[in-house]
Amino acid sequence: MTMDAENTRSLALAVLAIEAEAVSALAARIDTDFLAACEHILACRGRVVVTGMGKSGHIAGKLAATLASTGTPAFFVHPGEASHGDLGMITRDDAVIALSNSGETAELVMILPIIRRLGVPLIAMTGNPASRLAREATVNLDVSVSREACPLGLAPTSSTTAALAMGDALAVAVLDARGFTADDFARSHPGGRLGRRLLIHVGDIMRTGDAIPRIQSDAPLPDALVEISRKGLGMVIICNDAQAIEGVFTDGDLRRTLDRGLDIHRQTIGDVMTANGFTARPEWLAVEALQIMESHRINALPVVDDSLRLIGALNMHDLLQAGVA
Missing domain, CATH: 3.40.50.10490 (Glucose-6-phosphate isomerase like protein; domain 1)
Incomplete structure (x- = not known):
């Protein structure tokens, strides 16, 4: 035919x-x-x-x-x-x-x-x-x-x-x-992508405790690289004894450090960290954290409490696993 x-x-x-x-x-x-x-x-x-x-x-x-x-x-x-x-x-x-x-x-x-x-x-x-x-x-x-x-x-x-x-x-x-409302719709669609985007909060999926990659600013850079590798979030968070965040260091920061020709064996993490980075809050919807990551082209975020102390961390893979991204 x-x-x-x-x-x-x-x-x-x-x-x-x-x-x-x-x-x-x-x-x-x-x-x-x-x-x-x-x-x-x-x-x-x-x-x-x-x-x-x-x-x-x-x-x-x-x-x-x-x-x-x-x-x-x-x-x-x-x-x-x-x-x-x-x-x-x-x-x-x-x-x-x-x-x-x-x-x-x-x-x-x-x-x-x-x-x-x-x-x-x-x-x-x-x-x-x-x-x-x-x-x-x-x-x-x-x-x-x-x-x-x-x-x-x-x-x-x-x-x-x-x-x-x-x-x-x-x-x-x-x-x-x-x-x-959209929240009502999400509650009747918990298995759908929209439901996950409207119901899952940062605190539901963030990594906590020993799973958080953290180190102090006077630590040698190689020690920070070990922490990044061991925790698998693509970053390490630099904080003081009170868990106040001083900066972050990511895989991208490592590439930029090497491009500058710095000797990683002579640097502390405080010398090369990025200060005043972005953070998330546990009560945020996970999709809000996703929006920050996408708009600023970053792959991970520290999570802080009301006193701005470090309590968690998450990356894009966590959002993907939760069906938010």
């Missing part, structure tokens, strides 16, 4: 244009019905149960997942299974969101009397405001489209895109009304 490249490109562009048009048309439907749907979700004391068949079911599952991850407890129920026992998962404290482009999906229509008997709010998202689902819903969100992007007019394409976008609008509007 030979592909007509120009025809394929034109068809792909047409799909994007049709779907963009479908989403744009939703702007006029962010109305009192949309606000009422948000209010029902916010007032729900239980969970939001999202349901739909076929392609609408896939969109419903995504909406349930988005709601759950943004502060609204939600789960998906397959309408075919609902009539065989899963309706028991819906309680009088819940709210239901039902998705159907036709609004006449048999599996959904079958369970409407049970939902009505429970007395829970029913939010419909349909492409047919005159359908039974739309008529029996507490509120109906119109997600109708003028045409599908499929050239045959058969495969759900722009209709599912419109439903997906309306669901996202609903979830984000509720998120904002709840005052849901």
Whole structure:
């Protein structure tokens, strides 16, 4: 089979244009019905149960997942299974969101009397405001489209895109009304990269005790090099008896020392250290330490307490291991 490249490109562009048009048309439907749907979700004391068949079911599952991850407890129920026992998962404290482009999906229509008997709010998202689902819903969100992007007019394409976008609008509007924050999002995504960046603090991953590379300023430079090598952070921290930091010396400082032609056997670490370097605090988010390292092109940081005494150290490898970098 030979592909007509120009025809394929034109068809792909047409799909994007049709779907963009479908989403744009939703702007006029962010109305009192949309606000009422948000209010029902916010007032729900239980969970939001999202349901739909076929392609609408896939969109419903995504909406349930988005709601759950943004502060609204939600789960998906397959309408075919609902009539065989899963309706028991819906309680009088819940709210239901039902998705159907036709609004006449048999599996959904079958369970409407049970939902009505429970007395829970029913939010419909349909492409047919005159359908039974739309008529029996507490509120109906119109997600109708003028045409599908499929050239045959058969495969759900722009209709599912419109439903997906309306669901996202609903979830984000509720998120904002709840005052849901980035920290809240991180707490529900502890395994994700964003969660790690917003939850892990410097104190959680810094090296402490004997793992900190430290030495006093009068120590010979070779002794400092041994400490750098032994502790593996790419630096040594120079501090006094009270653990106040006087400077740092890194692998890069060693290269610069050698470039200057200095005899490393005749130098103390205090002669070649870099004073007034950057430090981190244990209560900082680890990503804040990362930002300092990246902006100043350094690979390690000492960590100090409120009295500016040395209590820890970390390097870029520690941040990488923690999934922050």
